[in-house]
Amino acid sequence: MNKIKCALIGSGNIGTDLMYKLQRSEILEPVWMVGIDPDSEGLARAREAGLKTTAEGVDGLLPHIEADDIRIAFDATSAYVHADNSRKVNELGVLMIDLTPAAIGPYCVPPVNLDGLKPGTMNVNMVTCGGQATIPMVAAVSRVQAVEYAEIVATVSSKSVGPGTRQNIDEFTRTTAGAVEQVGGADKGKAIIVINPAEPPLLMRDTIHCLTEDTPDQQAITESIHAMIAEVQRYVPGYKLKNGPVFDGRKVSVFLEVKGLGDYLPTYAGNLDIMTASAARTAEMLADTMLGSSTQG
Amino acid sequence: MDLKGRTVKLHDMSLRDGMHAKRHQISLKEMVDIATGLDKAGVPLIEVTHGDGLGGASLNYGFPAHSDEEYLSAVIPQMTQAKISALLLPGIGTVDHLRMAHDLGVNTIRVATHCTEADVSGQHIGLARELGMDTVGFLMMAHMITPEKLLEQAKLMESYGANCIYCTDSAGYMLPQDVTDRISLLRQHLKPDTEIGFHGHHNLGMSIPNSLAAMAAGANRIDGSVAGLGAGAGNTPLEVFVAVLERMQVNHGIDLYGIMDVAEDLVVPMMEQPIRIDRDALTLGYAGVYSSFLLFAQRAEKKYGVPARDILLELGRRGTVGGQEDMIDDTAMTMARERQQVSQS
Numbered sequence A: 001m002n003k004i005k006c007a008l009i010g011s012g013n014i015g016t017d018l019m020y021k022l023q024r025s026e027i028l029e030p031v032w033m034v035g036i037d038p039d040s041e042g043l044a045r046a047r048e049a050g051l052k053t054t055a056e057g058v059d060g061l062l063p064h065i066e067a068d069d070i071r072i073a074f075d076a077t078s079a080y081v082h083a084d085n086s087r088k089v090n091e092l093g094v095l096m097i098d099l100t101p102a103a104i105g106p107y108c109v110p111p112v113n114l115d116g117l118k119p120g121t122m123n124v125n126m127v128t129c130g131g132q133a134t135i136p137m138v139a140a141v142s143r144v145q146a147v148e149y150a151e152i153v154a155t156v157s158s159k160s161v162g163p164g165t166r167q168n169i170d171e172f173t174r175t176t177a178g179a180v181e182q183v184g185g186a187d188k189g190k191a192i193i194v195i196n197p198a199e200p201p202l203l204m205r206d207t208i209h210c211l212t213e214d215t216p217d218q219q220a221i222t223e224s225i226h227a228m229i230a231e232v233q234r235y236v237p238g239y240k241l242k243n244g245p246v247f248d249g250r251k252v253s254v255f256l257e258v259k260g261l262g263d264y265l266p267t268y269a270g271n272l273d274i275m276t277a278s279a280a281r282t283a284e285m286l287a288d289t290m291l292g293s294s295t296q297g
Numbered sequence B: 001m002d003l004k005g006r007t008v009k010l011h012d013m014s015l016r017d018g019m020h021a022k023r024h025q026i027s028l029k030e031m032v033d034i035a036t037g038l039d040k041a042g043v044p045l046i047e048v049t050h051g052d053g054l055g056g057a058s059l060n061y062g063f064p065a066h067s068d069e070e071y072l073s074a075v076i077p078q079m080t081q082a083k084i085s086a087l088l089l090p091g092i093g094t095v096d097h098l099r100m101a102h103d104l105g106v107n108t109i110r111v112a113t114h115c116t117e118a119d120v121s122g123q124h125i126g127l128a129r130e131l132g133m134d135t136v137g138f139l140m141m142a143h144m145i146t147p148e149k150l151l152e153q154a155k156l157m158e159s160y161g162a163n164c165i166y167c168t169d170s171a172g173y174m175l176p177q178d179v180t181d182r183i184s185l186l187r188q189h190l191k192p193d194t195e196i197g198f199h200g201h202h203n204l205g206m207s208i209p210n211s212l213a214a215m216a217a218g219a220n221r222i223d224g225s226v227a228g229l230g231a232g233a234g235n236t237p238l239e240v241f242v243a244v245l246e247r248m249q250v251n252h253g254i255d256l257y258g259i260m261d262v263a264e265d266l267v268v269p270m271m272e273q274p275i276r277i278d279r280d281a282l283t284l285g286y287a288g289v290y291s292s293f294l295l296f297a298q299r300a301e302k303k304y305g306v307p308a309r310d311i312l313l314e315l316g317r318r319g320t321v322g323g324q325e326d327m328i329d330d331t332a333m334t335m336a337r338e339r340q341q342v343s344q345s
Helices: A015-025 A041-048 A057-064 A077-093 A111-114 A127-140 A163-167 A169-182 A218-233 A270-295 B017-021 B028-039 B068-080 B097-103 B123-129 B149-160 B176-189 B207-216 B239-248 B256-270 B281-286 B295-303 B306-318 B326-342
Strands: A003-008 A028-034 A052-054 A070-075 A097-099 A124-125 A145-156 A185-197 A203-214 A241-248 A253-256 B007-011 B045-047 B084-089 B106-112 B133-138 B165-166 B194-201 B221-224
Touching: A003 A015, A003 A057, A003 A270, A015 A028, A015 A041, A015 A270, A028 A041, A028 A057, A028 A070, A041 A052, A052 A057, A052 A203, A057 A077, A070 A241, A070 A270, A077 A097, A077 A163, A097 A270, A097 B068, A111 A127, A111 A270, A127 A145, A127 A169, A127 A185, A127 A203, A127 A218, A127 A253, A127 A270, A145 A169, A145 B326, A163 A169, A163 B123, A169 A185, A203 A270, A218 A241, A241 B326, A253 A270, A253 B326, B007 B239, B017 B295, B028 B045, B028 B068, B028 B256, B068 B084, B068 B097, B084 B097, B084 B133, B097 B123, B106 B123, B106 B194, B123 B133, B123 B149, B133 B149, B133 B295, B149 B165, B149 B176, B165 B176, B165 B221, B176 B194, B176 B207, B194 B207, B207 B221, B207 B239, B221 B239, B239 B256, B281 B295, B281 B306, B295 B306, B295 B326, B306 B326
Parallel strands: A003 A028, A003 A070, A028 A052, A070 A097, A097 A124, A145 A185, B007 B045, B007 B221, B045 B084, B084 B106, B106 B133, B133 B165, B165 B194, B194 B221
Antiparallel strands: A145 A203, A203 A253, A241 A253
């Protein structure tokens, strides 16, 4: 079967984990890994995995895009360089999936809003780990009835939070809260992140509270939540309901645990795994459309 | 212990940590009356914020009777000599809240992180310093790590611009020697002009001895709360501490009768429950659990039939940290289910 060829920008933990996920895909093929340090372990691992590599940043990739028929790129670098990376590959017709907090394209949470993406969108943003884990639950409630307010609490292990997130933790709370509204469908959103240093590291935990405008329809909401969990489990098998939904007046609470697949990142880092899995899932859904339209054309 | 002639800056917590004990429902009038009373009694610094800091208003921690803006705007203009501080926990509040507090006239910002996670506070401490605020790094649950590890984290906060570092006994778990070990190492290795503070809870009845140990080891800011109003068994009761300092001939600048009266006439009458070391608060101190979990665990006991003590002990075993209030209901539900399964089998 014809596969859509992909490039990964950023050879760190996220890029490496994503590479392994893409290699399992039936419709995606990771071809290039882009780094900035020729001696980096990430580039060495990519070479071992059979990818072409460059240590000259995105500029080292550009001359090969056409010849290697690259259609999708993933950016797992940083918000600071993302806009540049995106512009450069977009100019060559490559669609960009943004795993940084730059968020220059629309937020995307695969089981919630991927179908509604405008045709011709060339950059989509994967929100945050907390957003990927919790927004499907907010949407599961808001598709049943209006949600006046939604609040999410993401607790992650200290070991799974890198320096970039730590230096700008406000970006996490702002971006996640924004996407809880825009994608989750709540009138008002709030996000809280807690970092826990326990050893052995705890699995990612997420709590979602929604306030519905009217009395919640318990049965419809419970069914909607279970259906949405099954959707997310298609690409994150370790996405698990621990408790709830609990109904208390107009408040609906859901308690989740997210265990990673352990492709490259450790299983406790479900917060990182759900980002790479969502990015891969997004790319697969977009690749489906690309393959469909190219056979038609 | 000889502290004669020393000078200490006392910092009242009743209108911030006390918000936990009042389910964040202190009225504007109560807030203003107490702050005015403390101001008149000579308390130099008073914290006014949601219990979980700026932006803490939430389903998870509790919606307050009024917003941080409303409380701060009501209190600050009434102060004649006291300065107002605000607490900020990165991950809950953001630099936007910090700017708001600064614009309203907040003098001191206390940026709080779990004791191992100081590196999430860089942007907030940096901004507060840039704005010219008295900037405090507040290392919570400091009993969970060694003095050496605490020093590493304190140095990070100092490097971001904090002019004062707190060793915070959020669980009321520490014994005086634990305080001495931590504060003396901080005093020895932080810059000489960096102030050191101690924040205690009374869960093991050690808040006053711990505060004295902190002073003896080099701390010059001590948190307390008038009538002890605070999370768990409360904070160091400020009027009691003032009396102790008075007898020890420490300079504190507070009128003892004045603060006694605030405690007796204003704070005690508004308590929803006695602030005392009941079995649940004692469990917090004994097991090293975040003090503001107390009322949540007691509510979970009523809802799910699992004793609050058992829930708190389990949360301690799991190594939960400040901010994980959502895990209280979650743990209670899981424990209730497990117990039902055991009783059925």
